[in-house]
Amino acid sequence: MRIGPRTVLALAALGVVCVATSLTLFALLHVLPPSASLDWTRRTISQYALLPNGWVFDTATLLLAAGSAGILIALHRTGVLRRGAVIALAAWVVGLIGVVWFQKHSWSGGGPSISGDIHRFFSLVAFVSLPAGALLAAAPWLRHPTPATHASAAQAPAVHAPAVHAPVSASAVGDPRAARSVALGGAASLLCFTPILYALISQSWTGVRWWQAIPLGTFERLLGLVEVTTVLLLAWWAIRATRTRQPSTDSLPA
Template identity: 40%
Template sequence: MPGVLTDDPATTRSPARVLARSGAVAVVLTVVLVGGLDLVRLSDSAHHLRRTISEYALGPYRWVFDTGVVLLVLGSLAILAVLVGRGVSRWNSVGAIAFAAWSVGLTLVVVFPKNDWAVGPSMSGSIHRFGSMLAFVSLPIAAMLLARPWVRDAAWGAHARWAFRFGALSALAFTPLLYAILVDAVTGTSWWRVFPLGYVERVLVLTEVVAVFVVGVWACAVSSRPRPVPPGQPGYSPSSTSR
């Protein structure tokens, strides 16, 4: 039927399509692996969830934790590569750089385990904390900035709006940590004692991982359509990406 765009076999098997789907699947596997560790902890006691997720890297389940985070890094980079390769963003845009910074931060989290307080502070723990903060801050910025130019687009507007919403939700989920850091600066109360840090972190991480998955679904959709014309570029119209 004229005017109706359908996937042909070549498009379905295209490298971009495979890469986008692989990225989205990697994100889901991360949730399964790390979520599975939490379920094991819950079967014992919910009190264990007061500890941070990266606590798993200090015990016998480190390989599960590391595998999950590495999958999230690789999935995020695959999703970003598709969005850039298909013209949704540019490599040098702030949104793409922030998405890459999210992956860098997660890589630091894996390479440098958190402090084992039974031993004491360490350089590894300091780098781990920096990597966590880099990832937590970068993802909301990335999701919102990648989405913003496309929120009114006829073809990608729905995907962009969902990505923007989850980016904003991730930023909101980060505010308790900011409050705790402010309390630490003003009163001297250790910021990790202001809230049950493990619970707050899990809400934040889940929100951000879902945001990455939403962007991954967008990348899957983009990979099966003609290369879009970015807003503001010659040839763009609100319906141009749906042709």
């Protein structure tokens, strides 16, 4: 299916609007009652879903998923993404939807549940897949910013960018600056996830429950903020790639 550059730009822009609206709703949960009384340093973000205004959390998360999906489609149509990156970023979207679909454990209303276990799984999928997708998206362009970096174009098989009326040149979509920014976002996300991972692993020898070993709410919110920033950087890349595209038959880096 042929998608014009205006459609690609519209998808990226709509994605940004959805993500920005999502951030606004998440921020409101921290300042408006009854959710404002929640200890955000210790309680996870999904705890908001169990409160009377939990619909705000659900709406914000689904908006983030929808916005991310729009940005993913836009970026894919520019020819930037390879298969691994597409799969990882799609897993981020699925993870967000799963977080809403399956309610977390309600310790005040019956304790652990199968739904809560599935919720935790989708949370992990979302938190890990976004940085993985960002790094996979940026990696080819960091190794080979433009086709000129190849000793010979014949040394590698061509992987042609999807058509958007006029072919997209690799020199246009392979913007090293955008790729570096996205890679930095992915690396920063993994760095923010490290304390949570350490708490999980160290539980076996410290005896301290992983959610008590660190201010979990603080680290989770920091991780979420960095990941949302990375999504916006992906949107920025899609917009730049579409606006600077040039008629060419260049291919993606090998």
